Amino acid sequence: MKQQDRRRLAGELRSVCMRISRRARFENVATIAPHQFSVLAKLDSGSSTPRTLAELECVSAPSMTRTLTGLQERGALTRATDPQDRRRVVVTITDAGRRMLREGRRSRDEWMFERIRSLSDEECAVLREAQRILEGVVAR
Amino acid sequence: MKQQDRRRLAGELRSVCMRISRRARFENVATIAPHQFSVLAKLDSGSSTPRTLAELECVSAPSMTRTLTGLQERGALTRATDPQDRRRVVVTITDAGRRMLREGRRSRDEWMFERIRSLSDEECAVLREAQRILEGVVAR
């Protein structure tokens, strides 16, 4: 495939991903905001600290403090000072947080599922393969 | 493909589209914000009014007023009262606005292109086909 064609493919793929992303976000009834959702997803695979979370999410430390406070007020996580280094705070997801995460996922996926279900098996196979390739692309 | 598998595919596709969307947005050097970019893209295919643009963009009328004012201050568009119905304002993109739009597109697409260029021809073919299917999905 020529470089020119790849450039066009890149542009069109980027565009369609953005539109899907936008609609899956807008057209759902999520009770949890995107930035909160993203933090809970990180915490679901293990406890962390505010600083680490801020770096992973590409936001400032004060922004993360605020996000964590909001989630804590809703009972989605706990904050505890690390006994080893008492400057540090260990953030841990709660069962309620896991429920919010699950509900958020379900809500977002519903939009996509409604549009996938009417496709042919062949089309789904292409999308499955594309998803695998894109996982590699985004991992870089 | 079983319903269960489709549901999982939907979730994973939605997720990877969001991550791509997020990174293509964050990791670019765009001089134009996403909501401004989106409005200019609409105007590029023809003049419009604040109200229509607000509805297309799913934002309130005052928000659109603000966005338009910002773009106008940067010389990206003009506002003129409609002589037929003097309550209405006709918004038109300028040449400077078209240049911003082009530059914004180039900047966003660059991230994706850098990751597409090292794929095999076969992988690109799958992505091309997937893009076509996803265009249909998002059109609904």
Add this chain to the structure above:
DNA sequence: TATTGTTATACTCTATAACTATA
């Protein structure tokens, strides 16, 4: 009286700078 657009005001999420506690 209804419609189009803007202004007034407030809320949320973001950032940088200043501060506190601990190492």
Add this chain to the structure above:
DNA sequence: TATAGTTATAGAGTATAACAATA
């Protein structure tokens, strides 16, 4: 003196309510 986290404050972008101009 350096680091982790929070608080203070300000700047975007958003919304609803109130307003002016026009139909």
